[in-house]
Amino acid sequence: MQATDLALLIDAAREAGRIAGRYTGPTAERWEKAAGAGPVTEADLAVNEMLEARLPAARPGYGWLSEESEDSPERLERETLFIIDPIDGTRSFAEGSRTWAHSLAIAHRGEVTAAVVYLPQRDLLYAAAKGEGATLNDVPIRVSEVPALDRAEILAAKPNLESKHWRAGTPPNFARAYRPSLAYRLALVAQGRFDGMLTLRPSWEWDIAAGALIITEAGGTCTDRSGAPLRFNTARARLDGVVAGGRAVHDALGAALRPSGPGLPQTPPA
Structure with missing residues (x-):
């Protein structure tokens, strides 16, 4: 299931990039969340709306956890769920920087099994499925081996x-x-x-x-x-x-x- 789940996340991440690209960060409507939780923009909400409609429809048995959705204890009853940050680095997005990302993951029994981090403004798509390695734009990647x-x-x-x-x-x-x-x-x-x-x-x-x-x-x-x-x-x-x-x-x-x-x-x- 990891491979098909990863393909689902990749397609959704690319669509998220297209939606976020319709907004200009500095002019996007912006609000401050309660209790000092940071900013949210209309782009965050538009991306989240698409993902929340698209992903659970493709995997009806999966739970849902997203920064921009109201949390529900119902997700704790699901063995598998989506874990989503529609735009990670909202301040960066709002300032007009390119250093923000869509972060999409699926976890099964507490362990992540498929994951995508996509920076559409930099054309960088990082992806991994459990047991299958990690890639950047379809090219395998490895951590550094600095010893100290x-x-x-x-x-x-x-x-x-x-x-x-x-x-x-x-x-x-x-x-x-x-x-x-x-x-x-x-x-x-x-x-x-x-x-x-x-x-x-x-x-x-x-x-x-x-x-x-x-x-x-x-x-x-x-x-x-x-x-x-x-x-x-x-x-x-x-x-x-x-x-x-x-x-x-x-x-x-x-x-x-x-x-x-x-x-x-x-x-x-x-």
Whole structure:
């Protein structure tokens, strides 16, 4: 089923790109969500409307979890579901940047089995099906094999470098870069363009699901900040941060991080 599910996601992602392309980011109508949850534009809603009509109709037995749909506990009763971010990097989209993505995934019993991260403005389509490898525009991709952090370039927002997160009180010596879309950061690591990524804040499943499978199918490792496997379709739909990269980089980052706990202040969204 993974192969046919992946074909379904690829077709839907390309249609999402066509819909989003009808809008000009800076002029698209925009609102701020309640409780500081960030912006949403008319493009996000138009893409979500198409996906919510198209995907469940093609797979009637699958549940639904999307950033732009009202959540329902009914999804927890489904073994398989769609996990969707109609536009990951909405701020980037609204500013007129090209660094935003459609993130589409299918998870079965908590594990992602098919995934697409599509950047229509950059003509980049990352895809993976469980056990079948990862591709960029149909060409196989692999994570980098950098053996040590002091030779690595890591995608991370600045708040992740604060001393409270690291056992030594300071982060290890690595080069830092940043991209606004979490899904794109994960895909770039899968491609080998960067050696690892981390986000230490609680992260929504829809930001992570697709990129997590693409990384692991590209030979990398992707866990939460404590090193535990990622599980999807949880009641809160949130993960305890994400650490990803080739095995050596992932393990070195995990060893350097201070364990999270109830008393640890959380990094603000980035």
